[in-house]
Amino acid sequence: MNQALDQYPKPSVTVDCVIFGYAAGQLSILLMQRNEAPFAGSWTLPGGFLQLDETCEAAAKRVLSTKTNINDVFLEQLYTFDRPARDPRGRVLSVSYFALVNSEQFSLAAGQAARDVRWWPWEQLPELGFDHAEIIAKAIDRLRSKVLWQPIGFELLTPPFTMPELQNLYESILKTTFDRRNFHKRIMGLGILQHVGVRRANERRRPADLFVFDEQQYHNLLQKGLEFKI
Amino acid sequence: MNQALDQYPKPSVTVDCVIFGYAAGQLSILLMQRNEAPFAGSWTLPGGFLQLDETCEAAAKRVLSTKTNINDVFLEQLYTFDRPARDPRGRVLSVSYFALVNSEQFSLAAGQAARDVRWWPWEQLPELGFDHAEIIAKAIDRLRSKVLWQPIGFELLTPPFTMPELQNLYESILKTTFDRRNFHKRIMGLGILQHVGVRRANERRRPADLFVFDEQQYHNLLQKGLEFKI
DNA sequence: ACAAAAGTGTTCTCCTTACACCCATGA
DNA sequence: TCATGGGTGTAAGGAGAACACTTTTGT
Numbered sequence: 001m002n003q004a005l006d007q008y009p010k011p012s013v014t015v016d017c018v019i020f021g022y023a024a025g026q027l028s029i030l031l032m033q034r035n036e037a038p039f040a041g042s043w044t045l046p047g048g049f050l051q052l053d054e055t056c057e058a059a060a061k062r063v064l065s066t067k068t069n070i071n072d073v074f075l076e077q078l079y080t081f082d083r084p085a086r087d088p089r090g091r092v093l094s095v096s097y098f099a100l101v102n103s104e105q106f107s108l109a110a111g112q113a114a115r116d117v118r119w120w121p122w123e124q125l126p127e128l129g130f131d132h133a134e135i136i137a138k139a140i141d142r143l144r145s146k147v148l149w150q151p152i153g154f155e156l157l158t159p160p161f162t163m164p165e166l167q168n169l170y171e172s173i174l175k176t177t178f179d180r181r182n183f184h185k186r187i188m189g190l191g192i193l194q195h196v197g198v199r200r201a202n203e204r205r206r207p208a209d210l211f212v213f214d215e216q217q218y219h220n221l222l223q224k225g226l227e228f229k230i
Numbered sequence: 231m232n233q234a235l236d237q238y239p240k241p242s243v244t245v246d247c248v249i250f251g252y253a254a255g256q257l258s259i260l261l262m263q264r265n266e267a268p269f270a271g272s273w274t275l276p277g278g279f280l281q282l283d284e285t286c287e288a289a290a291k292r293v294l295s296t297k298t299n300i301n302d303v304f305l306e307q308l309y310t311f312d313r314p315a316r317d318p319r320g321r322v323l324s325v326s327y328f329a330l331v332n333s334e335q336f337s338l339a340a341g342q343a344a345r346d347v348r349w350w351p352w353e354q355l356p357e358l359g360f361d362h363a364e365i366i367a368k369a370i371d372r373l374r375s376k377v378l379w380q381p382i383g384f385e386l387l388t389p390p391f392t393m394p395e396l397q398n399l400y401e402s403i404l405k406t407t408f409d410r411r412n413f414h415k416r417i418m419g420l421g422i423l424q425h426v427g428v429r430r431a432n433e434r435r436r437p438a439d440l441f442v443f444d445e446q447q448y449h450n451l452l453q454k455g456l457e458f459k460i
Numbered sequence: 461a462c463a464a465a466a467g468t469g470t471t472c473t474c475c476t477t478a479c480a481c482c483c484a485t486g487a
Numbered sequence: 488t489c490a491t492g493g494g495t496g497t498a499a500g501g502a503g504a505a506c507a508c509t510t511t512t513g514t
Contacts, residue, residue, distance in 0.1 A: 005320045008279040010240040013323065049238040052321045056312045080310045080325050082286045090235045091282045093243065093325075095310050164466075181468070182504065205465045206511040394493075411495070412477065428484095435492045436484040 011091040015059040016047035016132070018078065018096060018139035019070065021103025021119055022156040025165075027172045028103065028119040029136060030068060031126070035115055038088045039129030043120070045136070047094070060097040068108055068117055074100040074155045079138050086131045096135050098142055100155035147173050148228045151192060151221050154213060160196050162208035163187070190226060192217040241321040245289040246277035246362070248308065248326060248369035249300065251333025251349055252386035255395075257402050258333065258349040259366060260298060261356070265345055268318045269359030273350070275366070277324070290327040298338055298347055304330040304385045309368050316361045326365050328372055330385035377403050379455045381422060384443060390426050392438035393417070420456060422447040 019030040031043040048063045050056060057075065064070045078098040084091055108117045120126065122140070125133070146152055153169050167183050187193060192214050199207035249260040261273040278293045280286060287305065294300045308328040314321055338347045350356065355366070376382055383399050397413050417423060422444050429437035 005242045005322065008242060009282045010242050011280065011282060012235045012238060012240050013243070050241065052239045052241060053314055055314065056310065056323075077309060079307060080286065082325070084283055084285065092235065093286075093323075095312070095323075162466090179505075180466080181506085184467080185469095186503095203465090204513065205463085206467085206513090208466060392493090409478075410493080411479085414494080415496095416476095433492090434486065435490085436486090436494085438493060 011093050012087075012089075013050040013056075013093045013095060014047050015050055015056050015063060016045040016081075016094045016096045016135060017060050017063055017075075017099055018045055018136055019064070019068070019073075019099040019101055020122070020139075020143060020156065021101045022169055022172075023103045023119070025168055025172075027122045027156075027169070029122050029125065029139075030070075030101075030108075031118060031120050031128075032067065033116040033118075034129060042129035043126045044129040045096075045132045046117075050095070056095045057097070060099075064099065068106075070099075070101060070106045070108075074152065078135070078142060081131055081135055083131060094130075094135065096139070098139050100152055102156065102158045104158045143173060149225045151190065151218060151226060151228075154192075154218065159212040160210035162199065162210060164208055166211075186228070190217075190221060192221055241323050242317075242319075243280040243286075243323045243325060244277050245280055245286050245293060246275040246324045246326045246365060247290050247293055247305075247329055248275055248366055249294070249298070249303075249329040249331055250352070250369075250373060250386065251331045252399055252402075253333045253349070255398055255402075257352045257386075257399070259352050259355065259369075260300075260331075260338075261348060261350050261358075262297065263346040263348075264359060272359035273348075273356045274359040275326075275362045276347075280325070286325045287327070290329075294329065298336075300329075300331060300336045300338075304382065308365070308372060311361055311365060313361060324360075324365070326369070328369050330382055332386065332388045334388045373403060378458045381420065381448060381451050381456060381458075384422075384448065389442040390440035392429065392440060394438055396441075416458070420447075420451060422451055 017030075021028050021030060030046065032046050033043050034040050046063050046067045048059065048067070050059045054062070056077065060075060061071075064073070064075075076098050078096040081094040081096060086092065086094070103119060108119075122136075125136070128136070143152075147170065153166065153173070156169060157165060163184055164180075166187065167178060167180065170183075171177055193211040194214050196210045196212055199210050247260075251258050251260060260276065262276050263273050264270050276293050276297045278289065278297070280289045284292070286307065290305060291301075294303070294305075306328050308326040311324040311326060316322065316324070333349060338349075352366075352370070355363070358366070373382075377400065383396065383403070386399060387395060393414055394410075396417065397408060397410065400413075401407055423441040424444050426440045426442050429440050
């Protein structure tokens with residue numbers, strides 16, 4: 001290690017992931033129950049220490065893959081949490097990440113450092129260790145503002161999905177209600193959905209039409225941004 | 231230091247500040263010329279190593295104050311840059327900060343680690359050390375998107391200022407032009423400006439009206455957000 | 461046949477945009 | 488008095504919001 005750098009004290013650095021999933025009409029966050037001190041028994045965000053030869057994003061992907069068995073998802077840096085007392089063991093920075101997942105797509109697996117891995121409804125979270133409640137609050141802010149500019153809501157749904165499902169997702173996130181007709185017009189106006197047919201009749205009422213993404217248009221919009229004011 | 235933490239390797243952590251100022255119709259960024267290796271002679275963002283008993287924001291304020299003689303400005307965390315090779319000395323994370331300054335309000339002072347401290351027009355920057363060009367690019371993105379939602383443009387102007395000055399600032403940042411009348415209507419509609427009188431007649435042409443902020447309304451809007459689509 | 465949820469089109473209103481003339485000053 | 492930039496209001500157009508009836512299915 002370089003001497004010029006060693007004259008300055010170094011903090012530990014961890015990477016923590018706020019993973020949003022959506023299933024059965026519920027927006028949820030993935031948490032792990034810790035086996036070890038500090039906060040043994042508490043629920044916390046999946047996380048781990050940064051290794052010196054990997055980027056933080058690579059560390060986040062490693063954590064997702066090894067600790068929760070989730071791969072290839074939407075991931076972006078959220079914020080760096082840095083309160084000196086946030087970890088009782090010493091000075092630890094947390095570079096946090098924000099992830100969106102089709103929660104139906106993965107079967108969870110608890111690693112050795114955790115007793116349990118579980119989806120928790122975002123509005124009924126358990127007691128959280130460290131400052132993870134604060135990290136989650138920031139992630140929810142990010143989700144709310146991001147959903148207005150990028151079609152990220154779609155990352156959470158497993159296609160094919162129905163228009164009422166999509167509307168319910170947006171309404172959950174933004175805590176509001178939309179007019180069905182205006183919502184339909186707006187979404188279809190984006191040109192990223194393709195009608196694929198009528199739902200197999202296993203619902204209690206009239207089945208809804210099914211849609212999938214036009215991948216091409218979808219990725220255009222992800223970059224260009226949209227203006228989702230409804 | 232705690233043994234549980236020491237089993238993991240630790241990176242160095244620095245804090246770097248992208249400081250925007252506005253004077254003489256020019257949006258500028260504050261840079262320092264390095265005295266020391268690596269990148270001696272190159273221009274870089276003001277920055278320094280994080281100390282273990284301070285938050286990153288406190289470190290950023292310390293850097294601003296000691297290295298550039300700037301205090302009490304708008305400051306927020308921008309992003310954490312983490313490419314393993316970004317510093318030739320070893321693994322160094324940079325937690326970067328975004329600052330807006332009334333550049334006329336401060337007289338700059340070079341500290342011992344720098345030959346020179348200077349405002350550079352944001353579109354004609356010199357060769358930059360480390361990955362600071364990348365950091366600045368991210369800061370400009372942030373400035374552009376933030377200016378649409380929060381009345382931050384005002385942080386850059388020294389009151390009292392004129393409507394054409396404000397318009398020019400917005401046009402510089404967003405690289406566009408606005409209709410004078412519509413701009414005036416929009417801004418006044420926010421209710422955060424107070425008319426204070428007519429400029430002393432030292433201009434070459436008809437003097438413009440002068441405005442200051444209504445601090446109360448201004449801070450309301452800073453938090454609530456506005457929708458500045460013009 | 462009835463209850464429950466889904467599909468669809470039109471009107472009105474308000475916000476956005478486009479646009480032209482008069483005014484104040486310095487030279 | 489003339490050239491330059493600053494101040495102001497109105498009219499037309501477009502996007503958003505409000506709104507009701509018909510359709511499909513399961514019971």
